[in-house]
Amino acid sequence: MYRLTIKTGFAAAHNLINYQGDCENLHGHNWKVEVTVTASELDQAGLAIDFKLLKRETNALLDELDHKYVNQHHFFLDLSPSSENISRYLFQELSKRLNDGNVKVERIGVWESDNACAEYYE
Numbered sequence: 001m002y003r004l005t006i007k008t009g010f011a012a013a014h015n016l017i018n019y020q021g022d023c024e025n026l027h028g029h030n031w032k033v034e035v036t037v038t039a040s041e042l043d044q045a046g047l048a049i050d051f052k053l054l055k056r057e058t059n060a061l062l063d064e065l066d067h068k069y070v071n072q073h074h075f076f077l078d079l080s081p082s083s084e085n086i087s088r089y090l091f092q093e094l095s096k097r098l099n100d101g102n103v104k105v106e107r108i109g110v111w112e113s114d115n116a117c118a119e120y121y122e
């Protein structure tokens with residue numbers, strides 16, 4: 001098996017809901033996002049999936065969040081936009097776009113600071 005990871009990110013504002021503390025107030029992060037996929041086969045060029053395609057699909061999705069107020073995104077209207085929930089959202093959406101008979105999204109890591117990361121995997 002092959003395992004590939006790309007790193008990208010987005011900058012946005014949010015506030016946690018049903019949370020008591022500073023983070024219930026509006027604030028922002030420069031989130032870093034790691035996308036890991038697995039594959040069993042390589043193409044003629046020796047690629048499991050082109051990193052360019054992986055980054056393009058991920059960044060297209062992140063554009064929905066970049067420089068936005070995450071709480072107003074349709075997925076988070078009734079859901080606290082924690083790093084955990086953001087990672088689950090990205091996992092579900094990227095799985096729809098990327099999974100095929102060979103490639104499978106394995107996990108999403110969402111870093112809200114240099115020292116705090118939430119991951120989602122199934």
Ligand SMILES: Nc1nc2c(c(=O)[nH]1)N=C([C@H](O)[C@H](O)COP(=O)(O)OP(=O)(O)OP(=O)(O)O)CN2
Pocket residue numbers: 016023027081082083084112113116118
């Ligand atoms: N499990 C999670 N815990 C927290 C999340 C989260 O998404 N998942 N999010 C927050 C807030 O978004 C908050 O912005 C965290 O910011 P941070 O600067 O890390 O908070 P602190 O002030 O506690 O960090 P210090 O390193 O102590 O300055 C909170 N928790």
Ligand SMILES: [Zn+2]
Pocket residue numbers: 014023027028029112
């Ligand atoms: Zn926050």
